Amino acid sequence: MSDTMASDVDAPSESRPKGTLAAPPPVAAAAPGNAYGAERRLRMETRKLNFWYGTKQALYDISLKIPEKSVTALIGPSGCGKSTYLRCLNRMNDIIPDTRVDGEVLLDGRDIYAAGMDVVDLRRQVGMVFQKSNPFPKSILENVAYGLKVNHMARGSELRDRVEKALKQAAIWDEVKDRLNTSALGLSGGQQQRLCIARAIAVEPEVILMDEPASALDPIATGKVEELIYELKRDYTIVIVTHNMQQAARVSESTAFFMLGRLVEHDRTDKIFTNPGQKITEDYITGRFG
Amino acid sequence: MRSTRGRKVLSNVVVALCGGAVLVALVPLFFVFFYVVQQGFSSLNWDFFTKMPKPVGEKGGGMANSIVGTLILIAIAGAIAIPVGIVAGVYLSEYGKRKFASLVRFTADILNGVPSIVVGIFAYSLAVLPVKHFSALAGGLALAFMMIPIITRTTEELLNLVPGTLREGSLALGATRARAAFSVMVPAALPGIMTGILVALARIAGETAPLLFTAFNNRFFSTSLGQPISSLPVQVYTYAISPYEDWHRQAWAGALVLVAVVFVFSVLARLVTRRLERMHRA
Numbered sequence: 332m333s334d335t336m337a338s339d340v341d342a343p344s345e346s347r348p349k350g351t352l353a354a355p356p357p358v359a360a361a362a363p364g365n366a367y368g369a370e371r372r373l374r375m376e377t378r379k380l381n382f383w384y385g386t387k388q389a390l391y392d393i394s395l396k397i398p399e400k401s402v403t404a405l406i407g408p409s410g411c412g413k414s415t416y417l418r419c420l421n422r423m424n425d426i427i428p429d430t431r432v433d434g435e436v437l438l439d440g441r442d443i444y445a446a447g448m449d450v451v452d453l454r455r456q457v458g459m460v461f462q463k464s465n466p467f468p469k470s471i472l473e474n475v476a477y478g479l480k481v482n483h484m485a486r487g488s489e490l491r492d493r494v495e496k497a498l499k500q501a502a503i504w505d506e507v508k509d510r511l512n513t514s515a516l517g518l519s520g521g522q523q524q525r526l527c528i529a530r531a532i533a534v535e536p537e538v539i540l541m542d543e544p545a546s547a548l549d550p551i552a553t554g555k556v557e558e559l560i561y562e563l564k565r566d567y568t569i570v571i572v573t574h575n576m577q578q579a580a581r582v583s584e585s586t587a588f589f590m591l592g593r594l595v596e597h598d599r600t601d602k603i604f605t606n607p608g609q610k611i612t613e614d615y616i617t618g619r620f621g
Numbered sequence: 622m623r624s625t626r627g628r629k630v631l632s633n634v635v636v637a638l639c640g641g642a643v644l645v646a647l648v649p650l651f652f653v654f655f656y657v658v659q660q661g662f663s664s665l666n667w668d669f670f671t672k673m674p675k676p677v678g679e680k681g682g683g684m685a686n687s688i689v690g691t692l693i694l695i696a697i698a699g700a701i702a703i704p705v706g707i708v709a710g711v712y713l714s715e716y717g718k719r720k721f722a723s724l725v726r727f728t729a730d731i732l733n734g735v736p737s738i739v740v741g742i743f744a745y746s747l748a749v750l751p752v753k754h755f756s757a758l759a760g761g762l763a764l765a766f767m768m769i770p771i772i773t774r775t776t777e778e779l780l781n782l783v784p785g786t787l788r789e790g791s792l793a794l795g796a797t798r799a800r801a802a803f804s805v806m807v808p809a810a811l812p813g814i815m816t817g818i819l820v821a822l823a824r825i826a827g828e829t830a831p832l833l834f835t836a837f838n839n840r841f842f843s844t845s846l847g848q849p850i851s852s853l854p855v856q857v858y859t860y861a862i863s864p865y866e867d868w869h870r871q872a873w874a875g876a877l878v879l880v881a882v883v884f885v886f887s888v889l890a891r892l893v894t895r896r897l898e899r900m901h902r903a
Contacts, residue, residue: 452795454792455794461786463786465784465789465790466790467790467808467809468808469808477796477804481795481804534794
């Protein structure tokens with residue numbers, strides 16, 4: 332299945348700890364910051380989440396609390412497992428052969444890896460925006476309507492209304508309202524990414540996972556996407572992977588720092604960036620490695 | 622280290638070899654085309670398309686029954702092979718790592734290489750022997766067996782070229798695996814798949830061997846699927862091995878029409894691909 336391989340190349344390579352440091356980092360087993368979120372109403376939570384690609388372990392005992400209606404940023408050097416972790420939250424890793432999960436991933440208290448969980452239903456509740464914008468080779472309208480159609484959520488004029496609402500929420504309506512029936516591939520990179528966000532929110536998920544959503548965009552388009560994320564957190568719970576430290580600082584309320592498949596610490600973003608609990612976090616944030 | 626001069630000479634030699642290879646490939650094609658047009662054109666007239674074959678000795682007549690017969694056979698073959706081929710291709714691309722899938726892929730490759738006469742014998746034992754008479758359906762089936770592996774493998778290869786991120790995008794919206802394949806992946810690969818289908822149609826339009834003992838031939842005008850049916854390749858073959866000068870001329874005309882049909886399919890493949898691709902772009 333070489334097409335899936337092509338698509339999955341990112342994730343496995345991302346998760347393969349390449350060892351950016353000469354010596355293994357001094358990672359505390361239970362860093363103090365991991366308790367973050369205890370006082371908030373949680374939307375998602377992972378408990379001792381472990382993940383393997385074949386025999387290669389990519390995630391070690393990740394326990395993380397994701398409060399509702401907030402932006403949680405995941406940062407860390409390439410290959411630290413943050414994308415892998417993100418993809419565990421909507422079971423997107425299921426389609427990669429030879430992978431194994433252990434531990435709990437809770438969505439509103441329910442374990443999404445439990446036997447009775449319908450993965451299709453889960454993915455409607457936990458939407459995803461990818462690193463590279465991936466609009467379908469269809470019209471703008473059909474792109475946003477896609478999720479509504481496959482989930483039998485709306486049809487006819489209601490479908491059209493919900494598409495409009497999603498496009499407005501994604502702040503792209505004014506740019507596309509006159510060309511809804513033209514191909515989505517005719518949009519600029521930044522517009523395509525906001526269309527993908529519109530597509531994700533059209534099905535009204537509870538959580539939106541974003542895997543470096545702005546890494547392929549120019550600064551202006553990035554700014555628009557960031558503004559959008561900031562707006563969206565009023566209604567949605569957002570988990571965003573980013574390599575851009577300033578971005579994490581700008582959009583997120585809490586930041587989790589990953590390193591070699593482990594969660595080093597998770598705390599309020601301002602605290603992580605001004606007074607991190609771990610030396611290694613400070614080294615990474617100040618650019619001493621990474 | 623080789624001198625610059627030496628490298629340039631070597632480069633020119635390689636370019637010359639490439640040019641030579643192109644000539645070797647194109648010259649026979651050109652001559653075949655030229656000869657068929659030259660021989661066939663003089664015998665081609667309106668009657669050829671509208672009239673039935675005349676008995677030996679009588680001048681004129683045409684191959685109306687064979688032309689219609691060929692179109693019917695192509696239609697039957699397409700109706701069977703296109704859906705089967707596409708679905709099989711989707712299976713290979715989406716679930717290609719399983720044991721059964723590699724078996725299917727291997728079988729398709731073998732089937733692609735099986736001599737067409739053997740395919741004919743297979744269709745004969747499957748669709749002619751049980752009912753004890755030749756039929757258009759049996760001929761279409763034989764041609765479909767030849768088309769299926771081509772369409773299957775092209776579909777698979779083209780689906781593999783579609784970025785997997787599209788599938789993930791679809792799954793992330795709550796689509797099932799099959800839904801993602803047929804509503805996103807296949808449409809994205811459609812231009813190429815269409816080309817594959819048309820190439821397969823062009824390939825089987827000129828096949829003679831699989832039809833010899835399946836569709837057989839019919840001297841009369843027939844559109845019945847249960848009856849033997851005439852086809853251009855078989856009619857050309859029959860006329861070409863006959864001892865009659867008149868029939869030879871008709872055979873040349875038939876060959877020309879056949880080449881034209883294949884040509885039309887190829888041009889169509891080009892046009893459709895370009896059209897669909899443009900639609901996908903913007």
